[in-house]
Amino acid sequence: MHIAQLGRQPELGLAELNQVYGRDNVVFLKDSGFALIKAPVGSSDINRLGGSIKLAEVLVKLPTANWREIERNLSRNITKYVGTIPDGKLTIGLSAHGFNIQPHTVGATSLRLKKELKKLTSSIRVVPNKSATLNTAQVIHNHLTSPSGREFIAVKDGPKTFLAITRGEQDIESYTARDQxxxxxxxxxxxxxxxLAQIMINLAQPSVNARILDPFCGTGVLLQEALLMGYDVYGTDLSDKMIDYSGRNLKWLHETFLTKDTYKLEQGDAMNATWSQPIDAVVCETYLGQPFSAPPSAAKLEEVRGNCNHIVSEFLRNIGSQVKPGTPLCIGIPAWRSTSGDFTHLPLISELKKLGYTQVRVSRDNLLYFRPDQVVAREILVLQKI
Ligand SMILES: C[S@@+](CC[C@H](N)C(=O)[O-])C[C@H]1O[C@@H](n2cnc3c(N)ncnc32)[C@H](O)[C@@H]1O
Structure with a gap:
């Protein structure tokens, strides 16, 4: 069993886990913002999940949420939990998620564990707790997921606690490099x-080796992430300039990350393009209309919304005639946020059946991705061609 720490927008991360591991195998732990995964988790899964920050393997579920009792269990079993240390040198860290305790309490437990571990090795270092939980940078810079490091995490779940050991941490540097x-x-x-590109690909759940089409490929972020995940990709865009940008970016990706160079890119209007087959899945961020730094007037919003609705509806009609029934789609469409935090959606959301699609319910709520200062949010729809 594993637990995953969900990212900034937990409902998106949770929907992603539901799709990847199966809804029956994923349980949200509301005290901590983690999710329990009852299905097998691969060692490189953390690199494919856009909505999870950390994956940890559960050591034990304790029938208590009392820190003293948790500490007692850790001290008693720490030499077993640590396992083998290849070169005799060990760095440990401890994080407490969902508990209302002070950093120095967690730090004191770490020092107790250090004392126990002196029985195993004389070279042991503890990462100091500036807060009750270590952050991603601390875990990475102290090599806590390497053979000579361990991060133990306690995750509160009501009156119980999961004790787990971190197996993978989101690679921030790689994301930054891929982005910038x-x-x-x-x-x-x-x-x-x-x-978000990774989340959208995972929400579509393409089959292994699928060829994914992005008909609004822009500068190619989605194609890039799909290639890194091992898929074949096909990108089209209305703008020749964007096709040129995607081409330069995918060439760079191939040279830097040794991804496939068998991708296909071509200019085309998503409302009437004829795409080459096979198309096993469609994943895209569609046209989002013009950017706004403040909510637009009602008239302006109506104009932009109508324009986007036309483009996306026509695109859905067109692609629907070119893919097999059952083909999965994950599309990001615009939704506009007012100053009071309400959203204006595209009208086509209530016309999906008429357009030839069923909506796959991957979450209880609408999936919306936005930064706090953004007016134009991305609404994520998971569809299946009827
Ligand atoms: C929001 S951007 C997609 C950005 C892309 N995901 C990226 O990360 O660079 C939308 C793209 O849709 C393209 N576009 C607009 N109308 C289109 C249409 N009718 N058919 C195809 N592409 C279109 C624009 O040229 C733009 O590149």
């Missing part, structure tokens, strides 16, 4: 964050 070191970038088209 690409040769062709364009602020105006509003580039998709790589983590």
């Amino acid at each position: 070191a690409r040769p062709a970038r364009d602020a105006f088209v509003g580039m998709l964050p790589p983590k």
